[in-house]
Amino acid sequence: MLYSTFYLGNTQMAVPIPCILEIGRSFNFHPVRGAPEVIDGLINLRGKVVTIVNLGLAFEESKIAPSDESRIFIFKNNSELKEVADSDLVTETAPDNIGIHVDRISDVIRVENEELQSVPANMVHPFYKHVVRRGESFIIILEPSKILNLHETPDLLS
Amino acid sequence: MNREDEVFKNFLVEMGEKLDELEGGLAELEEGFSQDVVNKLFRAVHTIKGGGGFFGLVKVSELSHIFEDLLMKVREGDLSYSEEMIGPFYSACDALKGMHESEDLGNSLDITQICSELKAVEGSDKIPESTLTEKSDHEPTEIVWEKDSTEVLEPEEPQASNQANRKVEKVAAVSGTKEVKEASPSKKSQAKQIPTTDNKGSQNETIRVKVDLLNKLMELTGEIVLGRNQLLRQFADMEDKSNMVAMAHMISDLQQLVLQTRMQPIGGTFTKFKRIVRDLAKQLDKPIDLVIKGEDTELDRSIIESLSDPLTHLIRNCADHGLEDPSTRVGQGKDRVGTVLLEAKHEGGQVVITVEDDGKGIDAEKVKAKAIANNVISSAEAESMGENEAAKLIFHPGLSTAEEVTSLSGRGVGMDVVKSTFEKLGGAIDLETNIGKGTKVIIHLPTTLTIMSSLIVRIEGDRYAVPHSELKEVILVRPEDEIQIEKIRERDVYRLRGTLIPILSMEEITGVSKREETSSETISRNGEVLFLVLHSGLNQFGLLIDSIDHTEEIVVKPLAQILSRHTFYAGSSILGDSDVAMVLSANGICQSHKLHIHDLETNIKTNKSLAEMQILDLQEKQDLMVFRYSKGEQLAIPLSLVFKVEQIEVSQIQKISDNHFINLEGKNILLLYLDKYLSLKPLPDGLETFYIITPKIKDFEVGIVASSIEESVHTRLNLDNPPINQNAILGITTIREKITFLVDLFSLAEQVSPERFKRIDLEGRPEQDRLLVVEDTPFFRDLEKTYFESVGFRVTLANNGQEALDLLMERPRYFNLVVSDIVMPVMDGYELVKSMKSSEKLDHIPVIALTSFTEEQSREKALAAGFDGYAIKTNKENILRAVEQFLIEE
Incomplete structure (x- = not known):
């Protein structure tokens, strides 16, 4: 399957391309007063309201600041995903359109299922699904379902 | 999806509908026997049985067969109807419903008991042996019956039933056995009758549309409305916007219509409560009368769907906790039969549903004690709580006041769920209780969500x-x-x-x-x-x-x-x-x-x-909205009479003969140029935009044109008489150091549409003319004074009940009549009238309530409190009507 990769800080991460609706520049977010810190705000994506999550905090780094390089990965919602992708990916997303804020976008990579390795015990994180080796470095494959259903991870919301 | 699945799905939908019909029919039957109702029941059961047989739902078809048989006998007169039948009928209906909802459609259910219950209605021996054996070998026979019933279905669902029909014929041809013939004659006769009685369906001219489609339509319309707003904004500076404005109006209409497609009367949900209350009455051994009002009130489908469960809970609560035992009721001088009122009505853009009982009310102290025991509130909090406030604690999770837990309610779960259900729908729930008199739950709901x-x-x-x-x-x-x-x-x-x-x-x-x-x-x-x-x-x-x-x-x-x-x-x-x-x-x-x-x-x-x-x-003052018409004059109207203010463009005005109209939210509103009615200078030339003020007066849908809206002020009103006699000017006052005319909207309404607001020229003069007006709102006080003086009363004013009472006690023989508002600070109208009627000195003076409460209950409440008359201050006519009976013809 094809994965789109991006950087959060210095870590390269990847998500399956079929889950992605589009990738955009960091817009002007409409802040939601009273919302938890991990939420940057809402944007108007051609008539759709998309909630933007800032994963910087989720990985215990600092918040990602909008810059020329920063991008937003907007994920398909369940019904959009159902229309195009394999049904097993549907569980990966949420009923709402959610976007994640990343530091910068990187290459598209093809990963065969055999290449997927489990996450080493010393770096287990609820959002990590697999790791993939590319040359000298590791790329972390994220579990979109966990990120997109953040409300099920209450500690992050406080 | 394959065709067969689709047909089956359609049948399940249909079965659901028929079950609802069945339930509704049973409720009707309960009110009184009629051939029509039995026919209706029969048709419903017949359809269910047919479908059930066709799709191999053994238990469904078995039960509905017995049920149908019974109904047919009643219909043909072989068996005379008696009220005892209702119970088993309901049980059968419930059983079928249960099957409809269960995973395997009841195929694994044991229905022997309910079957024998049904059979017992006519005596089991009367059921022909052959019918029973048919069932064990149900397939061939049921199929034939299905053929009949599909004929019935045809006008409603040609596709599905044709399909079914074809199948049936095929199968029947293969298995054309002796039993088929045996069963046919009686069924044939039914089949013949059904289409003639069921032709109502085709006259309704309705088609079935998937909810999903409606939802999408609604969603899309929402987007179109959004797009319209964006376009209007984007091209706000364009010179000729007539096309765009026209389209905007059409979109408003479209939006209205699409909203309507999702609207359903609430009656369907209400009807089933008759049944529930009937069951409750039996179970609790309390006679209960359910009064239903406003079944036609329409609500969005999605809202209606979610109402059923919470309302059921509320009604159960009324019956179980609210109403007392008949003997207790009689002891307290109440009617033996308890009343539960279920009412829906539109009010201010919302739907208000009321569930009210005339039972014992909620004991605030008990609730408080329990709440303290459960650590919901502290005893200090309890101290400062009002009665209704404390009663509302029952919406808190984990509180229920029933001392005994019954099978119906009292486990302390529920009221909080009820509350959150309504809140999820964007509604609110409130409660009023009166110890010994009853409890009223008021639910406000939006009519639509989107x-x-x-x-x-x-x-x-x-x-x-x-x-x-x-x-x-x-x-x-x-x-x-x-x-x-x-x-x-x-x-x-x-x-x-x-x-x-x-x-x-x-x-x-x-x-x-x-x-x-x-x-x-x-x-x-x-x-x-x-x-x-x-x-x-x-x-x-x-x-x-x-x-x-x-x-x-x-x-x-x-x-x-x-x-x-x-x-x-x-x-x-x-x-x-x-x-x-x-x-x-x-x-x-x-x-x-x-x-x-x-x-x-x-x-x-x-x-x-x-x-x-x-x-x-x-020192209460009054809110006024200050605006300008022509350059010089400053005008004001009470803010409480303003419904809406909108800015419009000159280009939006449409002229029809001499009148100017504007289309606002699909309504054509007549524009009112004040210089036609008051001696004002005309509107300044060259205005591109101006404001229209829509007053909040019944049947007076006009837009008052204003060149600018100045401000709204909160001020004490010192009214001077207008220098020139102008009908629609109440007086002159000074606001922000400028002379301001206070416009009398009621008189204006009379002038604009005299046929609707005909001026009552009460030619009479008061029999006894010393009138005391008690009113806290300065605007109404002055207005009432002017009006009553215009028919010859000598008016004295009081600001509230206490002031009035002092005046009256001072000179108990002076006043001949008191006209009083109800809601007032210090002492309200009820208290005033109670004090007057309980005082020997004052009880001879008639007191009329003049209020802005329009509900019928308020009238009753006022009359019960001792008022001699009741009038609503919506317009001059009504205000004057308050004293009509005290005038004599000259």
Whole structure:
């Protein structure tokens, strides 16, 4: 399957391309007063309201600041995903359109299922699904379902 | 999906409908036997049986067969109907419903008991042996029966039934056995009758549409409305916008119609309560009368669907906890039969559902004690709680007052679920209880969830949308005003026409304080404070805002799950300028802040500032909206009579003969140019935009044209008589050092459409002319005085009940008649009339209530309190009618 990769800080991460609706520049977010810190705000994506999550905090780094390089990965919602992708990916997303804020976008990579390795015990994180080796470095494959259903991870919301 | 599945799905839908029909029919049958009803029941059961047989639902077809048989005998007169049959009929209906809902459609269910119960109705021996054997070998026979029933289905669902029919014929041909013939004759005769009695269906001219499709249509319409708003904004500067405006109106119409497609009368949901109440009455051994009103009230489908369960719970509560045993009731002088009232009605853009019983009411002390025991409140909190406030604790999870747990209710689960269900629908629930008299639960619901007319406001830099359905008014408090926002027990409050309302800021609501720069903004307002008065059910509160942007029809989009904890937001929306705005929810705010008005009132009562508060009451001023028509003259009307103010463009005006109209939200509204009615200069030339004011007067749908809206002021009214006799001018006053005409909207209405607002020239003169008018609102006080004087009364004024009582006691023989408002500070109308009627000196003086309460209950309540008459102050005619009977013809 094809994965789109991006950087959060210095870590390269990847998500399956079929889950992605589009990738955009960091817009002007409409802040939601009273919302938890991990939420940057809402944007108007051609008539759709998309909630933007800032994963910087989720990985215990600092918040990602909008810059020329920063991008937003907007994920398909369940019904959009159902229309195009394999049904097993549907569980990966949420009923709402959610976007994640990343530091910068990187290459598209093809990963065969055999290449997927489990996450080493010393770096287990609820959002990590697999790791993939590319040359000298590791790329972390994220579990979109966990990120997109953040409300099920209450500690992050406080 | 394969065809067969589809046919089966259609059948399941159909079965659901038939079951509803069946239930409705049984309720009718219960009220009285009629051949029509039995026919209806028979048809419903017959269809179910047919389908059940066709699709191999053994148990469904077995039970419905027996049921059908029984109904047929009743129909043909072989068996005479008796009331005892109803019970088993209902049980059969329930059993079928259960099967319909179960996973395997009842195939694994044991139905021997219910079958024998049914058979017992006519005596089991009467059921022919052959019928019973048929069932064990049901397939061939059932198929033949199915063939009959599909004929019945045909007009409604040609596709499905044709398909079914073809199949049936095929199978029947293969298995054409002896039994087939045996069964045929009797069934044939039924089949013949059915189409003739069932032709109603084809006359209704309805088609079945998938809900999904309607939802998509609705969603798309929402987007179109949004697009329209954006276009209108984008091309606001264009010269010739006529095409766009025309399209905008069509889109409004489209939106209305699409909304309507989703509207359903609530009656369907209400009907089944007859049944439930009947069962309850039996189970609890209490005779109960269920009164249903307003079945035709329409609500969005999705709302109606969610109403059934919570309403069932409320009604059960009424029956179980609310109503007393018949013997207790008789002992208390009540009717043996308890009454439960279920009513739906439209009110101010919302639907209000009331569930009321005339039972024992809720014992506030008991609830408090339990709440304290369960650590829901502290005893100190309990102390300061009002009765209704305490009763509302039953909505708290884990509280129920029934001392005994019955099978129906009393486990302490439920009321909180009921409450949250209504709140999820954007509604609010409230409760009024009166020990010994009964309990009333009032539910406010929006009619639809998707498109809402909203006010867009700015709060500390951000824009928020506030649905009009939750907005009561906008108030500006200036430093020089006498009523200011005060602090009571660390809370900001404002006294709004005699009611204290809490004032909240966005900071209090969200718990997040905004960046510092906003504080300078607040100061720049010169100490003026602007806030919205929002309401959720009966609770009101003020929300501090910086400014008002505009009004817009918004499409509310639900919040992402991540944000769903933030109940003070109802959702988000994209505004006409493509910006995102959060939609505030008055309900959510009340909920998350546990705002309760009664609570606050109680706090106030114990507060030392009570005396000060009363002084404030006496100095109550009045809100006026000041506007201009021509350049020079400043005009004013009471804010309480303003429904809406809108800015419009000259290009939007449509001329029809001499009249000018404007289309607002699909309504053509007549424009009123005041220079035609008052001696004013004409409207200045070259205006491109102006304002129209829509007054809040029944049957007076006009737009009063204004060249500019100046402000709204809160001031004491010192009215001088107009220098020239002008009908529609109430008087002259000075506002901001400018002479201002106060327009008399009621007289204006009379002049504009005399046929509707015909002036009553009460030619009579008062028999006895010394009239005391008791009224706290200055505007109405002056208005009433003018009106009553115009028919010859000598009017004395009092500001409230206490003042009136003092005046009356001073000179008990002086006044011949008292006209009093009901809601007043210090002493209200009820108290006044009670004191008067219990005083020997004063009980001879007739007292008329003149109020703005339009509900029938208020009239009853007023008359019960001792008022001799009741009139509503909606227009001059009504006001004068209050004293009509005291006039004599000359």
